[in-house]
Amino acid sequence: MEDFLTVLGGGPVGCYTAIQALKLGVHVKVFEEHRSPGGPEHCTGHVSVNGLNRIGLSIPDSIIQQRVSGYRFYSPSGQSLTFKFKQPQTLIIDRRRFDKWLAETVIKMGGEYLPHTRVTKIEYASHRKWKISYRDEKGLRREELSPITIDAEGFPPNLLHRSGILNQSRLGFIYGFQAWLKNVENGGEGVVEVYLTRRFSPGFYGWIAPLSDGSGKSGLGSIFPNVKSMFNEFKTHHPTASDKLRKAEISRFQSHLIPLTGPIKKTCYRGLTVVGDAASQVKQTTGGGLITGLNAARLAGEAAAQALIKGDPNATSHYESRFQKLYGADFKFMGFLRRILNMFSDDALNRAFKAISSSSMEFKLNDDIDLDHQMKLIFEALKNPSRVRKAFSLIAILASTWIRGV
Incomplete structure (x- = not known):
């Protein structure tokens, strides 16, 4: 044989x-x-559209659940920063x-x-x-x-x-939990939401990925194993996520381990x-x-x-x-970057979001950005002198909030 x-x-x-x-x-x-x-x-x-194209995969439309038009990041207190694409650059797939x-x-x-x-x-x-x-x-x-x-x-x-x-x-890992939900708000907007908070997801973050049919996927990661109860807290008590998920019904859920040591x-x-x-x-x-x-x-x-x-x-x-x-x-x-993010307390993150919001910094994402190679993404962005100035301003803001008390 x-x-x-x-x-x-x-x-x-x-x-x-x-x-x-x-x-x-x-x-x-x-x-x-x-x-x-x-x-x-x-x-x-x-998944990113550019990533799929580089690999050579053309996914049938029947597999695509949402074409993502941007991201919205939330501080622990509910302040937000939104990044939008001119054209969808990532997909949520079944x-x-x-x-x-x-x-x-x-x-x-x-x-x-x-x-x-x-x-x-x-x-x-x-x-x-x-x-x-x-x-x-x-x-x-x-x-x-x-x-x-x-x-x-x-x-x-x-x-x-x-x-x-x-x-x-x-092998290092965190505990992950994801729920498939019915009746999620803002599904038609196509914006994936990321929640940075040590209280509800220590060592990682929470997310809501609304789908075009009004359903969605939401979950979080944590260094602690009780992720199901932590998600219930996130769903009902987070200052922003709870409003978006208050009518949501869990149709199924899955817990899993996420390797994070590289x-x-x-x-x-x-x-x-x-x-x-x-x-x-x-x-x-x-x-x-x-x-x-x-x-x-x-x-x-x-x-x-x-x-x-x-x-x-x-x-x-x-x-x-x-x-x-x-x-x-x-x-x-x-x-x-993960080690840096894990150093920030919720108070420090709140101050950073507030400082960035009040600095009038604009965040625009090109349609050809490479989301899968994050180091390349940042270095490409810094080729523009105006972006370099913004980057140094952002670093100064983050450093000052961390120095004032992580």
């Missing part, structure tokens, strides 16, 4: 890895533990439909998508192959050998931990490659990992296919160096 690429995890990152390898003529098997693609749905599905669409693409291209198949263990065997132990859809124990394996299991990476490849206890340093192990959330390839500033994960999938799929064609498992290491070149500096920068 011919060698094949094994992908552990049938979410968007796993499926897109498979798609890239299939394009190069490699046979692929995707193992997915759930009965159907798209579950459990962990993220808001907030993750269940998106995942299903990618899984169906894998099947149409000739790949094997194996739902309800739970991988229990991976270990390096002899003759340069990985032994995959799993239970099939009937619950029967089975094993297969694969020279090239992609771990796209998501977070936390339990398979890596059980196999002794990665010490899971060293990508793991080593992602290639003798033919085993780690991608997406399993590799903590999640932006520390926003907790978003879909575009970065899909980019990693593109690189990993290409490297895995070439390794199979050449018969050299070590060729997958090209993925690691290419990802580092693409995102390495950005993740360091985003980690720095």
